[in-house]
Amino acid sequence: MSFDIALSLRRGERSLEYAFTAGSGLTALFGPSGAGKTSLLDAIAGLLRPDKGRITVGGTTLFDSAAHIDVKPQKRHCGYVFQDLRLFPHISVRRNLAFGRKAYGGLDWDHTLDLLGIGGLLERMPATLSGGEAQRVAIGRALLSTPDFLLMDEPLASVDAARRDEILRLVERIRDEMRLPILYVSHDRAEVERLAQTIVPV
Numbered sequence: 421m422s423f424d425i426a427l428s429l430r431r432g433e434r435s436l437e438y439a440f441t442a443g444s445g446l447t448a449l450f451g452p453s454g455a456g457k458t459s460l461l462d463a464i465a466g467l468l469r470p471d472k473g474r475i476t477v478g479g480t481t482l483f484d485s486a487a488h489i490d491v492k493p494q495k496r497h498c499g500y501v502f503q504d505l506r507l508f509p510h511i512s513v514r515r516n517l518a519f520g521r522k523a524y525g526g527l528d529w530d531h532t533l534d535l536l537g538i539g540g541l542l543e544r545m546p547a548t549l550s551g552g553e554a555q556r557v558a559i560g561r562a563l564l565s566t567p568d569f570l571l572m573d574e575p576l577a578s579v580d581a582a583r584r585d586e587i588l589r590l591v592e593r594i595r596d597e598m599r600l601p602i603l604y605v606s607h608d609r610a611e612v613e614r615l616a617q618t619i620v621p622v
């Protein structure tokens with residue numbers, strides 16, 4: 421089982437509830453703006469504490485209020501591609517990618533740069549990148565930390581129509597070659613139907 425989730429959390433006045441299980445491959449969280457997709461990703465990454473419930477990813481329990489389990493964010497081994505990317509603006513692409521990278525036993529650097537087509541961007545600063553380039557660097561940073569699973573929050577949000585298909589094909593390659601559990605947020609039905617093994621309406 422990739423994801424086994426049953427939890428409730430509060431955001432301001434709102435109470436959000438989630439319950440689903442998903443097998444291997446890519447699982448899409450699909451729903452309108454404000455439905456609570458990002459909040460769930462934050463809870464799985466350990467950035468937001470649920471009121472109660474359970475989060476199990478790839479057989480590892482990350483949070484279980486009944487059993488008093490709450491694994492620290494840095495111990496969850498999660499690659500998170502944020503909706504707003506959050507590249508560090510003051511350091512080069514190379515240093516952004518090196519951040520959090522495993523020194524030994526990590527993903528192969530050259531292969532990852534090749535896969536993402538970002539080898540030529542290493543000395544650039546994030547502010548000089550196009551939306552699609554910045555998106556690929558953010559995905560690269562998440563992958564190079566050699567995560568146990570990936571959280572991707574609308575990775576096509578800052579990508580123009582011409583680059584859309586390129587990033588979609590990239591996500592398909594990551595899904596098929598790396599075989600990580602992936603939780604992928606989108607509000608685009610065609611995108612979700614193309615990519616996902618499991619679709620979870622939120």
Ligand SMILES: Nc1ncnc2c1ncn2[C@@H]1O[C@H](COP(=O)(O)OP(=O)(O)OP(=O)(O)O)[C@@H](O)[C@H]1O
Binds near residue numbers: 431433434452455
């Ligand atoms: N810091 C906060 N304080 C109070 N309410 C919040 C906060 N962050 C989010 N919310 C509310 O929680 C709900 C879920 O927000 P969330 O960002 O998870 O939705 P989403 O489905 O990811 O939306 P989008 O597709 O627009 O990114 C929304 O109603 C939002 O207004």
